[in-house]
Amino acid sequence: MALYEIETSAHIMISEADTEEAAREVAREHYPEEDVLRVARRPRDVWVISKGLLGIRGAAAPDTNARECLARAAGDKLHAIRLYMLDTGTDLHEAQRAIETNMSLGW
Incomplete structure (x- = not known):
């Protein structure tokens, strides 16, 4: 199976599939x-995200608050950021960092 990057109007997914049509499905x-x-179709069999590009310094541990917000928002990043701000009282920049970091950790 090949690895495919599938972009929709609101998400980018990475999935294994036999064909492009199977990836669309x-x-x-x-x-x-x-x-x-x-x-x-990805040229390799792994997907890599640079932690430095995301602004993550050092080892990152999953944030249970951020993961809960992502779950409540059904994976909608903007909604999860708003929920995180409401739940924790953090500012927009810190909420965005927490949510995006946890998304990159495989939420």
């Missing part, structure tokens, strides 16, 4: 209300 199955904008 993954997006339609999980997010039927969204349009598939792009499907690209």
Whole structure:
């Protein structure tokens, strides 16, 4: 199986699939209300996100508050950021960092 990057109107997914059409089906199955904008076969069998690019310094541990907000927001990053701000009282920058860090850790 190949690794595919599937972009919809609101999400970017990484999924294993046998064909491009099978990758599109993954997006339609999980997010039927969204349009598939792009499907690209990854040249390697791993997906790498630079922690430095995300602003993560040192070892990052999962934040249970951020993960709970992501779960309550059904993975919607902007909604999760708002929930995190409400729950913890942090500012926008810190809430965004916490949510994005936890998304990169495999929420």
